[in-house]
Amino acid sequence: MSEWYPTTEPISLPDLARSAGDGTRVTVIGAGNWGTTFAKIVADGGHPVTLGVRRQEHADEINESHRNTAYLPGINLPESISATASLEEAVTGADLVFLSVPAQSARENIEEFKPFLGGDASIISLMKGVERTTGMRMSEVISEVAEIPYDRVAVASGPNIALEIAREQPTAIVVASSSQELAVRVARLARNSYLRTFVNPDVIGTEFGGVLKNLIALAIGIADGVGFGENTKASIMTRGLAEITDFAVAMGAARETMMGLAGLGDLIATCMSPLSRNFTAGRLLGQGYSYQDVTGRMAQTAEGLRSVESILVIAGEHRVPMPIVTQIAAVLEGRMHPAELAPHLATDNESGDRE
Ligand SMILES: NC(=O)c1ccc[n+]([C@@H]2O[C@H](COP(=O)([O-])OP(=O)(O)OC[C@H]3O[C@@H](n4cnc5c(N)ncnc54)[C@H](O)[C@@H]3O)[C@@H](O)[C@H]2O)c1
Numbered sequence: 001m002s003e004w005y006p007t008t009e010p011i012s013l014p015d016l017a018r019s020a021g022d023g024t025r026v027t028v029i030g031a032g033n034w035g036t037t038f039a040k041i042v043a044d045g046g047h048p049v050t051l052g053v054r055r056q057e058h059a060d061e062i063n064e065s066h067r068n069t070a071y072l073p074g075i076n077l078p079e080s081i082s083a084t085a086s087l088e089e090a091v092t093g094a095d096l097v098f099l100s101v102p103a104q105s106a107r108e109n110i111e112e113f114k115p116f117l118g119g120d121a122s123i124i125s126l127m128k129g130v131e132r133t134t135g136m137r138m139s140e141v142i143s144e145v146a147e148i149p150y151d152r153v154a155v156a157s158g159p160n161i162a163l164e165i166a167r168e169q170p171t172a173i174v175v176a177s178s179s180q181e182l183a184v185r186v187a188r189l190a191r192n193s194y195l196r197t198f199v200n201p202d203v204i205g206t207e208f209g210g211v212l213k214n215l216i217a218l219a220i221g222i223a224d225g226v227g228f229g230e231n232t233k234a235s236i237m238t239r240g241l242a243e244i245t246d247f248a249v250a251m252g253a254a255r256e257t258m259m260g261l262a263g264l265g266d267l268i269a270t271c272m273s274p275l276s277r278n279f280t281a282g283r284l285l286g287q288g289y290s291y292q293d294v295t296g297r298m299a300q301t302a303e304g305l306r307s308v309e310s311i312l313v314i315a316g317e318h319r320v321p322m323p324i325v326t327q328i329a330a331v332l333e334g335r336m337h338p339a340e341l342a343p344h345l346a347t348d349n350e351s352g353d354r355e
Pocket residue numbers: 030031032033034035054071100101102103105109126127128129160161162163299300301303
């Protein structure tokens with residue numbers, strides 16, 4: 001690492017050939033799609049991982065069969081992942097605690113494990129939502145609830161469809177923190193033969209990139225469910241990128257971050273993958289299911305559904321126009337027919353048709 005605070009793409013870490021084999025104790029809380037996959041990433045990089053799960057039978061399956069069939073069917077997990085249903089056991093003595101639960105339950109989860117958190121431990125958010133009641137980013141929730149300084153918090157984001165990574169298909173991820181030391185430390189752990197890790201000091205952009213692309217993926221899913229083709233989807237993605245970039249920049253993000261892996265990269269992956277839960281939720285809406293039907297049918301977390309309202313409130317406070325997200329809200333609330341969404345997207349600019 002020769003540089004920090006890049007002005008364009010996040011810096012890659014080609015020089016991180018050496019292992020972080022320094023005895024760092026790693027815990028991942030949340031054994032859903034992403035938490036389990038992330039534990040596999042770290043374990044495949046050569047570091048034992050403790051995985052905090054909610055149910056004992058789930059821990060038993062991971063420890064005995066090295067499988068998590070509910071979330072990662074067909075995937076064999078490394079034996080160096082050990083699961084526990086005890087938060088005390090998972091968090092006591094951990095140096096790095098990765099948190100991968102639904103954003104709306106982050107606060108209660110942190111409150112539960114806070115008593116066991118060591119004085120020097122850092123927490124890394126793997127989540128891509130904002131807290132609905134406060135509009136706070138997950139890094140802010142972590143710092144506030146765990147009562148740790150912001151430089152002991154990091155976030156990781158990027159084009160990271162869990163099942164693809166669990167199948168060891170190559171991809172990249174961005175780690176951001178206000179502490180360069182922490183970002184690099186995390187990057188050294190979260191890397192292996194199929195995951196290339198980049199670092200970026202722009203926590204706001206890295207975090208909002210992950211939150212906001214979910215909303216555009218909902219819109220793409222709606223368009224797909226309605227039966228619109230690739231021109232429509234390309235228009236939504238392109239205008240969507242402009243819209244979420246304006247929002248993120250107004251919130252203090254670097255524009256370059258939104259053009260990198262945590263912005264454009266994740267937008268493409270989520271909008272194009274049938275494995276995306278946000279895309280899937282949008283498609284169900286486009287097919288005519290109501291918000292209640294969709295949330296009832298989704299067995300896994302589609303963060304975008306719970307972020308729309310908060311993002312629009314924040315956008316209103318900062319006077320950032322968000323025509324696509326506004327229309328998604330209208331569809332979610334049953335005020336707009338899904339088929340009406342795309343034509344509105346093409347003519348959303350109040351100052352005329354200028355792009
Ligand atoms: N799945 C992906 O491809 C992916 C990739 C990158 C980031 N993420 C983000 O990671 C976070 C977790 O997503 P996921 O895909 O692992 O979700 P998931 O629905 O697959 O799993 C959620 C996990 O959280 C646990 N959990 C703990 N407390 C909970 C509570 N109070 N209510 C409900 N579940 C609770 C569940 O038991 C489950 O193990 C989300 O913010 C998501 O946006 C997901």
